[in-house]
Amino acid sequence: MKRIALEEHFVTEELYDRYSRGSKFVIDPSHVEYVLGHTLDIGEQRLRDMDENGITTQVLSLRQPGIQAEPDAATAVKAAQATNDYLAGRVAAHPGRFAGFAVLPLQDPAAAADELERAVRELGLRGAMINGHSCGRYLDHKDFWPVYERAQALGVPLYLHPVRPQQADELRIFEGHPELLGPSWGFAFEAGTHALRLLFSGVFDAFPRFNLILGHMGENIPYMAWRLNRSFKRASFGTTLRKEPLDYLRENFYITTSGHFSDPALLCAVETVGIDRVLFAVDYPFELNSEGVEFIDNAPISDEDRAKICHRNAEALLKL
Numbered sequence: 001m002k003r004i005a006l007e008e009h010f011v012t013e014e015l016y017d018r019y020s021r022g023s024k025f026v027i028d029p030s031h032v033e034y035v036l037g038h039t040l041d042i043g044e045q046r047l048r049d050m051d052e053n054g055i056t057t058q059v060l061s062l063r064q065p066g067i068q069a070e071p072d073a074a075t076a077v078k079a080a081q082a083t084n085d086y087l088a089g090r091v092a093a094h095p096g097r098f099a100g101f102a103v104l105p106l107q108d109p110a111a112a113a114d115e116l117e118r119a120v121r122e123l124g125l126r127g128a129m130i131n132g133h134s135c136g137r138y139l140d141h142k143d144f145w146p147v148y149e150r151a152q153a154l155g156v157p158l159y160l161h162p163v164r165p166q167q168a169d170e171l172r173i174f175e176g177h178p179e180l181l182g183p184s185w186g187f188a189f190e191a192g193t194h195a196l197r198l199l200f201s202g203v204f205d206a207f208p209r210f211n212l213i214l215g216h217m218g219e220n221i222p223y224m225a226w227r228l229n230r231s232f233k234r235a236s237f238g239t240t241l242r243k244e245p246l247d248y249l250r251e252n253f254y255i256t257t258s259g260h261f262s263d264p265a266l267l268c269a270v271e272t273v274g275i276d277r278v279l280f281a282v283d284y285p286f287e288l289n290s291e292g293v294e295f296i297d298n299a300p301i302s303d304e305d306r307a308k309i310c311h312r313n314a315e316a317l318l319k320l
């Protein structure tokens, strides 16, 4: 079976030194060098691993936090252009094996919209990945809406990837529990809340064909979706939406399997957004291709649904 994996990360030496090196309590110290070596390579080592484990295509994205953490807007714009050029070059070197999500310099929203258009039209990238807040600003802010308008016009999705909860070191709820800050819980706490800010901002009323992709089986949202929906109907505290929250999940969200290889979580995601909106991903090299593939190959779903998750939905969404 063809398998297209959607959340597969890379980095460059320069971007790693600038933005990722200081990141604490996210991966085990003994794993740092392994992950770095595997993110730097977009070539033979990665392709061998894909071949050995049955991954046809990786859709590549910059590892978090990347240029989202750049405080200077002009630097972010230049770094985004250079990164997208580099990525497009690696994709072109291995046609069919790699595709890419652009990085966007959201520090300058107008430049971010233009860079998305350049990345899609001129470089052939398939959308963009946003690594959480941009220097503390969340995506529901009206300044960012031109980016969603452009994404809708171009017909490409944006992928919201987790980062450590903002101001994690000051949050009393995590105090004394560094083991909770990263992928175990903090990532989903941050990314799930971030995605809901976007949903409740009405952005999908303004741009009904704009699609947001969430990894990690939906960052806890599917499990909470019914309660979220009912609670909003009971008490919206002045927030207004044209449709029910659940409707947006079914019409504007996609969910990937990245780094969450659990049958109950998969079934919950499929029930929540529908079988046409769940996509395969591994989260290489933070996770093993072998585990991601073994999980999806043995998941308790029909082979037709498996084919949708493994490649058909991605082919339709990303025009692969």
Ligand code: GRE
Pocket: 009, 026, 027, 063, 064, 182, 183, 259, 283, 286
């Ligand atoms: C990721 O990019 O998905 C990731 C990290 C760090 C730890 C785990 C993880 O960046 O899944």
Ligand code: ZN
Pocket: 007, 009, 161, 215, 258, 283, 286
């Ligand atoms: Zn990831």
